[in-house]
Amino acid sequence: AGVEVAAVSSHRVGRLREVARRYRIPRVHTSHEALINDPEIDAVHICTGNREHFALARRAMEAGKHVVCEKPLAATLEEGRTLAGLAARAPGRVHAVNYQYRHYPMVAEARTRVRAGELGPLYLIHGRYVQDWLLWPADYNWRVDPARSGPSRAFADIGSHWCDLVEHVTGEHIVRLSARLRTVIPHRVPREAGAFEGTVAPPAGAGRMDDAGRSVAVSTEDLALVHFETDRGTAGSLVVSQVSAGHKNDLRFELNGARASLAWAQETPERLWLGRRDAPNAALTKEAAQLGAEAAALTHYPAGHPEGYPDALKNLFAAVYDRVRDPSRSPSYPTFADGLRSLELVAAVLASAGEGGRWVEVAGNVP
Amino acid sequence: AGVEVAAVSSHRVGRLREVARRYRIPRVHTSHEALINDPEIDAVHICTGNREHFALARRAMEAGKHVVCEKPLAATLEEGRTLAGLAARAPGRVHAVNYQYRHYPMVAEARTRVRAGELGPLYLIHGRYVQDWLLWPADYNWRVDPARSGPSRAFADIGSHWCDLVEHVTGEHIVRLSARLRTVIPHRVPREAGAFEGTVAPPAGAGRMDDAGRSVAVSTEDLALVHFETDRGTAGSLVVSQVSAGHKNDLRFELNGARASLAWAQETPERLWLGRRDAPNAALTKEAAQLGAEAAALTHYPAGHPEGYPDALKNLFAAVYDRVRDPSRSPSYPTFADGLRSLELVAAVLASAGEGGRWVEVAGNVP
Amino acid sequence: AGVEVAAVSSHRVGRLREVARRYRIPRVHTSHEALINDPEIDAVHICTGNREHFALARRAMEAGKHVVCEKPLAATLEEGRTLAGLAARAPGRVHAVNYQYRHYPMVAEARTRVRAGELGPLYLIHGRYVQDWLLWPADYNWRVDPARSGPSRAFADIGSHWCDLVEHVTGEHIVRLSARLRTVIPHRVPREAGAFEGTVAPPAGAGRMDDAGRSVAVSTEDLALVHFETDRGTAGSLVVSQVSAGHKNDLRFELNGARASLAWAQETPERLWLGRRDAPNAALTKEAAQLGAEAAALTHYPAGHPEGYPDALKNLFAAVYDRVRDPSRSPSYPTFADGLRSLELVAAVLASAGEGGRWVEVAGNVP
Amino acid sequence: AGVEVAAVSSHRVGRLREVARRYRIPRVHTSHEALINDPEIDAVHICTGNREHFALARRAMEAGKHVVCEKPLAATLEEGRTLAGLAARAPGRVHAVNYQYRHYPMVAEARTRVRAGELGPLYLIHGRYVQDWLLWPADYNWRVDPARSGPSRAFADIGSHWCDLVEHVTGEHIVRLSARLRTVIPHRVPREAGAFEGTVAPPAGAGRMDDAGRSVAVSTEDLALVHFETDRGTAGSLVVSQVSAGHKNDLRFELNGARASLAWAQETPERLWLGRRDAPNAALTKEAAQLGAEAAALTHYPAGHPEGYPDALKNLFAAVYDRVRDPSRSPSYPTFADGLRSLELVAAVLASAGEGGRWVEVAGNVP
Numbered sequence A, B, C, D: 001a002g003v004e005v006a007a008v009s010s011h012r013v014g015r016l017r018e019v020a021r022r023y024r025i026p027r028v029h030t031s032h033e034a035l036i037n038d039p040e041i042d043a044v045h046i047c048t049g050n051r052e053h054f055a056l057a058r059r060a061m062e063a064g065k066h067v068v069c070e071k072p073l074a075a076t077l078e079e080g081r082t083l084a085g086l087a088a089r090a091p092g093r094v095h096a097v098n099y100q101y102r103h104y105p106m107v108a109e110a111r112t113r114v115r116a117g118e119l120g121p122l123y124l125i126h127g128r129y130v131q132d133w134l135l136w137p138a139d140y141n142w143r144v145d146p147a148r149s150g151p152s153r154a155f156a157d158i159g160s161h162w163c164d165l166v167e168h169v170t171g172e173h174i175v176r177l178s179a180r181l182r183t184v185i186p187h188r189v190p191r192e193a194g195a196f197e198g199t200v201a202p203p204a205g206a207g208r209m210d211d212a213g214r215s216v217a218v219s220t221e222d223l224a225l226v227h228f229e230t231d232r233g234t235a236g237s238l239v240v241s242q243v244s245a246g247h248k249n250d251l252r253f254e255l256n257g258a259r260a261s262l263a264w265a266q267e268t269p270e271r272l273w274l275g276r277r278d279a280p281n282a283a284l285t286k287e288a289a290q291l292g293a294e295a296a297a298l299t300h301y302p303a304g305h306p307e308g309y310p311d312a313l314k315n316l317f318a319a320v321y322d323r324v325r326d327p328s329r330s331p332s333y334p335t336f337a338d339g340l341r342s343l344e345l346v347a348a349v350l351a352s353a354g355e356g357g358r359w360v361e362v363a364g365n366v367p
């Protein structure tokens, strides 16, 4: 929507030129420093592995750029605090984190309805984020390695999306939690990450344990079970797994309130389930006349013309560039404060799991 | 199937005669003692409220009857131990507890497949049992009252079914758990239980809080969140609620194993979901040629002719009376040992919740 | 519900005694004449193949019995007229035909809502009845043979159920139609029908074409496509097939009216889909408080406790015996007039298909 | 993907400039002639109402441009023949028609599987394309007016998509058909079409019949019922409607073959249903490892990351521009020959309906 991808950078020069030619990107840089310091560039997107986020984001901020950083914002809570602090001192710049699931129309609609009180006070929040791309012992990805991904894998990689989404939709904040982490596949065979380039999430591994049989001990969790409580006292339960056969990117949440329930699932994103005691359950779809202003603004096609994951991403980037053009707007995208929030939850999950599931308080920037 | 309902008993004589006439039951008794001691009677079904189970079951056993007792087997763990002990000393009699969900064909099929190793070792068990019939503060039933139902409500009443089913299907036993119980509606308006006679579970209450506004403080939980671990180390998560709008009798479980997944939901009982990493997910239906012997034996109509809850009950009773006729068979129904097992889980849940969700061991008769 | 199965008859004496013993049926007859003339018998159920319906029903009526006849009422339109005529002259007796799908609670609810005008005038009726049990050339059953089943197979056997249901629910009558019949498997291997005894519909054949390879030419249709128009001018479309892989007993219909739509599917019978332009689509379930009196009366368990095909049959028989006990009631079950109606539709379908799909008028007893 | 939108044209200058600025389109023309004759332009997209397609396409072809024309290719069969003839004489140019549903990954997968014989010979093709945006009498759009849209509305506007898709997937051609057309709302209130600009399909009308109450007689059909037969003798049935409450853009088809069935629905486009007699039915999803090369090439995100309608459009345009760049490729998009094909089907439907549903042959370019 009227934004020019002005430059890309990579240390792999061949691939870089190919991408630039294919997408007609005028400027190429063979180092990220060059790109970050290019005066023609307004905004920098950081899409590297987790470990690099901190240094790249900090440099881009120091260069005065708008920054859109992939989640997690940083590899440690400490780094996250530094970045969020820097961001707070440059309120006229965009500092976004890529929690794109917020930008589905029906998620916006859920948020509108919950906040308008359609469900009444909430009693219970429950759901799951389950995948199967790490099911076989031969599946491998840099995310398995704590040195590159951080000490939590399943929770930090996907559970964090679920928590971001649920806090965003409900306006409630998780203040206490109890977590169990499990590594069900104790050894995996490392493979070259390069095999997966060009996909958003790594596709499924090619097979079962190979004969050569190099393998490494795995310390990051394959699955996470979390109980939590919000600042308004609502109880919650979340199941996270990367080893649940048959589930591809199955993020779903349900909210049970005193008046009604509401549920949404990422794999069928154009449908909002409304559960009721005294009327038939209903399935709201993306029919403009039945949506609030927030959801309608994220809707680009008529009802029955499914929009999906790329459109949620597009909506997030549109929100970012609307504010790049007009910094007087307030941010309508996830910010570095939200990125920090997520790191606090990861830290709490690790702390609780490390103590046998003890209930722990979440540190926090909750207002 | 060839069993005569020979007698009924009740203290309410008018209703008793009406039932006897309608169902052509030859013998009526105005006290349960008279029925229990009637020499024409082989087997006694105990369908009263929870509090009466113990005394009635003990007397019926003392009179040498076969006994089919509604769940829970008894109001306390101690009573349950007494009854299970008595049952162990009369192995030629039937002592069944009404966990009828086991007797759906597709549940039997799930059990067959899990035990045959189709899923591989299990990694994760998760699910829920959620209802909405106690959503409004004006909803009331004897189950709300701990003096009549016991100290746990949502977990003991329905969560116990889920655990029974999952242990039955997987052959694994829950050995440790952490539970949170919540009473989200602190006061309710008591009403006459009689209003619901003749339904299997009490239907939804008639409305919201009435004006007269008598109300009582509620101590039993509206919802329960449980994390658990089985004797084979499988992790588990269960959500139980009687205040989740839009859910009527929504019991569902999913098993994620090293090779495949499997899921079943009570409200669509003829479908078994098979989740796979390397092949499309599939929906097994009640097609005799595709079922194992156990499920086929519980199937009375061709595929596409839905059998439901009454048929599961019928299957349980058929299993009971097959053994009444031939006590040399081994029991293929839930026994008093299973009833005791369930009380042990309830006790563990109450213990854990009472200590802020601490992980506790489940006492037990696990072999 | 208080009805005694007083006698059974069969020419196969061994099987007869086994059934009588298993179900505790006091009287057995080795000929249907003896049963029909037994003065202890009030009502006769005719469950033999189609060809025998006429003679048995006539004799039972002559003996003054109540008669419940399997569908189709008779093998020819002429026979059907004779039986309906006899029935009209004995209005105090029950003459029922087994269109049991009418007796699902949600079908009754559909009828109540359509008749109350909730959909507005109807614009379009569409649906299907598709199965796969005759998919392979080696699948065989007496229904394939026109001498035993009649000249139409797929339409007469199952399409007739769909039409009965849709006329029952809408109160509209099909007055004109255009039909295409197709026999896609021109030869089949005949097998002993006896193999399937004891199932309601014959289960799937045991395999593909056998080596011996006896085969017979097939003249009855495997699939039927029908366009129709009702007495109120509503357009309709129906697809019928017994060779559609993956469909077991997949009867479904949808009604599109000026105000709303409604759909029901037999394999998920407890759900009524409500389609709307200006509100989210909804799924009505068997929640007593949301049902009309007719549906509530057919409901025996709370919402979420699925009742199925056996319960629809039970409801039909209950309607029959309510009127056996009290003939002053008006029939609330499908009558011989409905059975004749169905034969008229079969005749019209055969006539249209025989003339290349020409639109033909349906003869009729439409009031 | 590397294609520059070089120019736009419109007679409405204000809107034109706004669009050009928003999407950074360098060249603007205030007449289509100017755009068509602009030597910097390689390819022209024609997105005007149906009536203008012919003249614009012809001029663009005369100017030697590649042409992408919205469906229908032209307003009459005669015009379509002219355009297809012109296209045949310029084989090195792209002449595409916008049947974008072909370009969903799972549609490509369906085609691959059908052609590989996975279903066996087909017995039956059935489905529907139903919408509700013209349900109320106050709903209006230029499509209602035969002078602007052509003599067929529901079939030509949407039924044509269904037929294109089914012929594309099966490789079979509809050679004979019988059709019924119905106008259920005889008068409508015309409104300014301009109100809907910027949406792909017109959104739902604003309300019911207004008070002013201007209304026009409607001659184009609201619904169409079609029976057909293909060149390989497969039977077919299609239901088309723009007045079916609760359906937004509900295009679905099912294929029943001698070995298996397959079904796809546009509103849940990432799922391909596989129906089987001897194995559980399955739901293939967009998992790259399970897809053929054609579907994999249309897949840009991992399984579980839903791609939708915009992505199908994108895939069609990518196929167009791949061939613009390299005209030696054979077309992998719908061509003007396909556009003509569709007009032949429309003509056959109108002819059959005009003669009371008589079976008519489809004229044809079937090879």
Ligand SMILES: NC(=O)c1ccc[n+]([C@@H]2O[C@H](COP(=O)([O-])OP(=O)(O)OC[C@H]3O[C@@H](n4cnc5c(N)ncnc54)[C@H](O)[C@@H]3O)[C@@H](O)[C@H]2O)c1
Pocket (backbone or CB within 6 Å): A009, A010, A011, A031, A032, A047, A048, A049, A050, A052, A070, A071, A072, A098, A099, A100, A142, A193, A196, A197, A198, A199, A200, A201, A202
């Ligand atoms: N928002 C989401 O839902 C979502 C989804 C997937 C991935 N992610 C995040 O995106 C990030 C990348 O994940 P991925 O799976 O794409 O990993 P990946 O390893 O497939 O891709 C990372 C890319 O970064 C490149 N790179 C590394 N250092 C670079 C540098 N200094 N300059 C330029 N390029 C450099 C690598 O060559 C590689 O191509 C991670 O932080 C991950 O958490 C987020």
Ligand SMILES: NC(=O)c1ccc[n+]([C@@H]2O[C@H](COP(=O)([O-])OP(=O)(O)OC[C@H]3O[C@@H](n4cnc5c(N)ncnc54)[C@H](O)[C@@H]3O)[C@@H](O)[C@H]2O)c1
Pocket (backbone or CB within 6 Å): B009, B010, B011, B031, B032, B047, B048, B049, B050, B052, B070, B071, B072, B098, B099, B100, B142, B193, B196, B197, B198, B199, B200, B201, B202
């Ligand atoms: N297996 C299941 O899924 C399931 C479902 C529902 C209820 N239950 C169990 O069934 C029991 C009854 O529950 P309910 O909801 O039907 O309760 P209810 O209060 O509706 O019914 C209990 C009945 O027992 C009668 N009764 C009490 N004392 C009696 C006596 N001494 N002799 C004869 N009759 C006596 C009462 O008159 C009443 O009709 C409970 O233990 C409950 O947990 C089990």
Ligand SMILES: NC(=O)c1ccc[n+]([C@@H]2O[C@H](COP(=O)([O-])OP(=O)(O)OC[C@H]3O[C@@H](n4cnc5c(N)ncnc54)[C@H](O)[C@@H]3O)[C@@H](O)[C@H]2O)c1
Pocket (backbone or CB within 6 Å): C009, C010, C011, C031, C032, C047, C048, C049, C050, C052, C070, C071, C072, C098, C099, C100, C142, C193, C196, C197, C198, C199, C200, C201, C202
């Ligand atoms: N309402 C429905 O949905 C439905 C479903 C299935 C079958 N039917 C109808 O039921 C009838 C039977 O079908 P089926 O599939 O069960 O056939 P089937 O061949 O399996 O059973 C017919 C039975 O009738 C017995 N029989 C034949 N002549 C008899 C006689 N004179 N006295 C006593 N018994 C006799 C046979 O021994 C056999 O057991 C058919 O008319 C069929 O259309 C209706």
Ligand SMILES: NC(=O)c1ccc[n+]([C@@H]2O[C@H](COP(=O)([O-])OP(=O)(O)OC[C@H]3O[C@@H](n4cnc5c(N)ncnc54)[C@H](O)[C@@H]3O)[C@@H](O)[C@H]2O)c1
Pocket (backbone or CB within 6 Å): D009, D010, D011, D031, D032, D047, D048, D049, D050, D052, D070, D071, D072, D098, D099, D100, D142, D193, D196, D197, D198, D199, D200, D201, D202
């Ligand atoms: N492929 C599909 O699924 C699909 C979906 C929707 C519409 N369509 C087709 O797209 C076409 C447009 O339909 P619509 O619903 O968008 O109609 P519309 O009336 O909303 O839009 C047509 C646009 O064309 C403009 N226009 C007219 N003449 C022009 C000219 N000479 N030069 C430049 N612009 C001109 C009008 O100003 C208007 O903005 C129709 O042919 C329709 O059948 C196809």
